[in-house]
Amino acid sequence: MDLDFIKLHGAGNDFVFIEDFSRDIELRSDQVAWLCDRHFGIGADGIILVRPPENPSCAAYMHYINSDGSLAEMCGNGVRCFAKFLVDRGYVSAESGQLVAETRAGERRISFETDDFGKLTQATVDMGIPEFSPSAIPILLEANAETESGASYVREASLESPWGWFSFTCVSMGNPHAVCFLDDMDGLPDELFSDSRDKSLETFDIERAGAFFEASPVFPERANIEFAVVGSHALTMRVFERGCGETLACGTGACATHVAAALTGRAGRSNELVLRGGTLSIEWRADGHVLMTGPARESFSGTIHLPA
Numbered sequence: 388m389d390l391d392f393i394k395l396h397g398a399g400n401d402f403v404f405i406e407d408f409s410r411d412i413e414l415r416s417d418q419v420a421w422l423c424d425r426h427f428g429i430g431a432d433g434i435i436l437v438r439p440p441e442n443p444s445c446a447a448y449m450h451y452i453n454s455d456g457s458l459a460e461m462c463g464n465g466v467r468c469f470a471k472f473l474v475d476r477g478y479v480s481a482e483s484g485q486l487v488a489e490t491r492a493g494e495r496r497i498s499f500e501t502d503d504f505g506k507l508t509q510a511t512v513d514m515g516i517p518e519f520s521p522s523a524i525p526i527l528l529e530a531n532a533e534t535e536s537g538a539s540y541v542r543e544a545s546l547e548s549p550w551g552w553f554s555f556t557c558v559s560m561g562n563p564h565a566v567c568f569l570d571d572m573d574g575l576p577d578e579l580f581s582d583s584r585d586k587s588l589e590t591f592d593i594e595r596a597g598a599f600f601e602a603s604p605v606f607p608e609r610a611n612i613e614f615a616v617v618g619s620h621a622l623t624m625r626v627f628e629r630g631c632g633e634t635l636a637c638g639t640g641a642c643a644t645h646v647a648a649a650l651t652g653r654a655g656r657s658n659e660l661v662l663r664g665g666t667l668s669i670e671w672r673a674d675g676h677v678l679m680t681g682p683a684r685e686s687f688s689g690t691i692h693l694p695a
């Protein structure tokens with residue numbers, strides 16, 4: 388089967404977009420993995436099929452698939468690129484400045500800016516209200532703290548690993564996140580850093596630590612694992628994504644990290660989240676909604692022959 392595709396990315400988190408308004412594209416996990424392979428396929432962190440919405444007031448439905456073929460409820464960088472796909476191709480009027488995307492996690496309102504040619508340059512997504520209960524994450528641990536509004540949540544729960552104990556604060560943005568603040572890297576073993584003389588987020592071996600916790604039995608549906616460092620002006624983070632591995636950015640992960648930082652007194656209600664692929668601006672509003680602002684870029688388009 389020949390597939391027309393468009394490659395887009397949000398802060399380096401990249402996706403293969405395929406228009407599927409006729410709802411006749413179904414991809415097996417091995418086909419998804421092949422399309423996402425950076426040597427034998429197109430190369431991406433995930434696939435996004437653009438499908439008709441259930442609710443006609445929504446612009447379209449975002450069907451997101453991780454590069455390992457697993458489905459995820461939500462993708463923050465992906466939904467900004469989703470808006471770009473729709474605006475740049477005229478499915479949504481550039482003048483309207485907003486649209487509602489339908490996702491597996493629910494509807495997400497997006498406001499966007501365009502350039503002089505009507506092409507979307509950046510978008511602000513209302514990522515909804517985070518969920519905290521262990522059953523909502525899901526995580527097989529008891530809640531041990533309460534938010535100001537009385538929601539129970541898992542705060543800096545210690546999980547053991549071959550390299551010692553790590554503390555995670557858990558947040559759902561429609562998909563599961565476990566956030567670890569690396570407050571004392573000197574206390575971690577040398578083998579977890581590519582340069583033991585420079586124990587930093589950059590030299591931290593996220594592939595090993597992230598893979599260990601992503602697959603921990605404490606997360607029955609696995610989890611996206613964030614490691615973050617709080618600076619004087621910004622939060623710097625890296626993410627090992629469920630079903631993908633390390634990505635250059637994770638929109639829902641940036642939101643979860645920001646919320647966890649606010650909950651644990653490390654940050655206020657608005658922050659710049661610095662990721663390897665770019666910076667996302669996150670605000671946790673007083674009404675509980677999390678707003679994420681960031682770029683969306685088109686890389687290239689083409690047609691690929693998908694082996695049967």
Ligand SMILES: N[C@H](CCC[C@H](N)C(=O)O)C(=O)O
Pocket residue numbers: 400453458459460461462463464465562563611628629630631634636637638639640
């Ligand atoms: N791997 C994630 C989905 C993609 C999230 C990320 N790319 C984002 O921008 O939010 C999961 O399985 O929940």
